Amino acid sequence: xxxxxxxxxxxxxxxxxxxxxxxxSIFFQPENYLYFLRGVKRYIAPLAKVVAYCLMPTHYxxxxxxxxxxxxxxxxxEVSVSRAMMRLSxxxxxxxxxxxxxxxxxxxxxxxxxxxxxxxHLLNLCVYIHANPVKDGLVAAPxxxxxxxxxxxxxxxxGTLIDREFIQENFGSPTEYQTLVMDYVxxxxxxxxxxxYLQSLED
Numbered sequence: 756x757x758x759x760x761x762x763x764x765x766x767x768x769x770x771x772x773x774x775x776x777x778x779x780s781i782f783f784q785p786e787n788y789l790y791f792l793r794g795v796k797r798y799i800a801p802l803a804k805v806v807a808y809c810l811m812p813t814h815y816x817x818x819x820x821x822x823x824x825x826x827x828x829x830x831x832x833e834v835s836v837s838r839a840m841m842r843l844s845x846x847x848x849x850x851x852x853x854x855x856x857x858x859x860x861x862x863x864x865x866x867x868x869x870x871x872x873x874x875x876h877l878l879n880l881c882v883y884i885h886a887n888p889v890k891d892g893l894v895a896a897p898x899x900x901x902x903x904x905x906x907x908x909x910x911x912x913x914g915t916l917i918d919r920e921f922i923q924e925n926f927g928s929p930t931e932y933q934t935l936v937m938d939y940v941x942x943x944x945x946x947x948x949x950x951x952y953l954q955s956l957e958d
Contacts, residue, residue, distance in 0.1 A: 768820050
């Protein structure tokens with residue numbers, strides 16, 4: 756496995772994402788989303804706290820914080836998280852290829868992971884991830900897209916892939932966070948450095 760230029764360091768936040776090969780779909784049916792989330796729980800959750808996630812038909816976003824403890828995979832968090840993501844990607848690709856009798860790669864290369872540079876970037880990325888289905892025209896409101904943990908953030912669903920302490924410490928209450936998300940949905944405004952970062956994801 757090639758060494759990542761940016762290592763996963765305990766206690767830090769990372770934006771993990773990937774898209775379909777040639778920007779094609781990676782999720783085809785509702786059970787595909789659920790299978791991927793079960794993989795996240797199996798491979799990623801023991802190593803990193805999932806703060807925000809959103810699975811889209813052609814791509815996914817996860818915001819995680821690497822746990823400051825050793826894992827069953829390795830004592831090195833860089834290798835552990837990378838290996839866990841590799842296992843998630845491979846197992847999901849195999850399942851999809853078998854289910855739909857297809858062959859070849861599903862994702863556009865190796866998953867991408869970028870460390871969060873500062874506090875405003877961290878908070879605005881949460882908003883962007885949860886509003887992504889609205890931005891892409893899939894639903895009218897973020898809560899209408901069930902393949903993210905936005906409903907958990909609002910306290911409307913009791914999922915396990917969430918860091919409730921993070922929400923309380925950084926946003927105060929679900930209502931306050933919902934207001935921020937809806938402000939973005941209406942204005943599409945994000946700070947310049949965050950917009951620049953998001954544009955770089957398309958490179």
